[in-house]
Amino acid sequence: DGGITQSPKYLFRKEGQNVTLSCEQNLNHDAMYWYRQDPGQGLRLIYYSQIVNDFQKGDIAEGYSVSREKKESFPLTVTSAQKNPTAFYLCASSISSGSEAFFGQGTRLTVV
Amino acid sequence: AQSVTQLDSQVPVFEEAPVELRCNYSSSVSVYLFWYVQYPNQGLQLLLKYLSGSTLVKGINGFEAEFNKSQTSFHLRKPSVHISDTAEYFCAVSELQAGTALIFGKGTTLSVSS
Numbered sequence: 001d002g003g004i005t006q007s008p009k010y011l012f013r014k015e016g017q018n019v020t021l022s023c024e025q026n027l028n029h030d031a032m033y034w035y036r037q038d039p040g041q042g043l044r045l046i047y048y049s050q051i052v053n054d055f056q057k058g059d060i061a062e063g064y065s066v067s068r069e070k071k072e073s074f075p076l077t078v079t080s081a082q083k084n085p086t087a088f089y090l091c092a093s094s095i096s097s098g099s100e101a102f103f104g105q106g107t108r109l110t111v112v
Numbered sequence: 113a114q115s116v117t118q119l120d121s122q123v124p125v126f127e128e129a130p131v132e133l134r135c136n137y138s139s140s141v142s143v144y145l146f147w148y149v150q151y152p153n154q155g156l157q158l159l160l161k162y163l164s165g166s167t168l169v170k171g172i173n174g175f176e177a178e179f180n181k182s183q184t185s186f187h188l189r190k191p192s193v194h195i196s197d198t199a200e201y202f203c204a205v206s207e208l209q210a211g212t213a214l215i216f217g218k219g220t221t222l223s224v225s226s
């Protein structure tokens with residue numbers, strides 16, 4: 001069953017802790033993306049990667065970090081430097097950057 | 113850089129009425145255009161896409177959209193909505209060049225009531 005898997009679905013962390021969100025795809029897509037969704041703000045691009053071992057900052061990269069060591073995986077770390085980390089995070093992938101994106105089910109992160 | 117404006121944040125309609133969700137984009141180069149739908153606490157699902165060719169694009173669930181290059185618009189339409197169409201809808205654009213990502217609008221909440 002091909003698709004994108006994000007885990008966990010819900011995540012709670014204390015303020016000041018780093019947290020890593022998982023994203024795995026078995027679609028053999030080259031490009032992967034992380035978006036943040038807040039009410040009324042739409043989806044804002046955090047980071048994207050066109051190929052393994054390469055990634056670019058999006059519009060709101062501050063306080064986040066990523067790695068792309070394998071084609072299938074694109075984990076996102078929310079660091080303590082992110083001022084307002086509570087949000088819904090969506091991972092996506094596409095055959096190539098800019099083409100139709102397929103989305104995971106999202107991770108809702110709550111920082112208390 | 114490209115940008116997307118969805119002109120209505122909320123659109124309330126009655127069941128079986130027609131609906132149009134408006135989307136305008138800004139870009140200096142040729143673009144791909146997309147409409148996605150999101151149900152609560154879920155990811156996004158592609159409704160339809162414009163890559164090239166016919167400017168009238170048909171998608172899933174009876175939706176269609178028309179690409180208008182002169183007006184830089186890509187409005188989404190459905191002739192008769194159902195309660196189950198209640199969801200949030202996102203318009204997205206990407207530029208026809210390597211190394212770009214999809215950029216999304218802020219979304220339009222479609223509320224269908226009986």
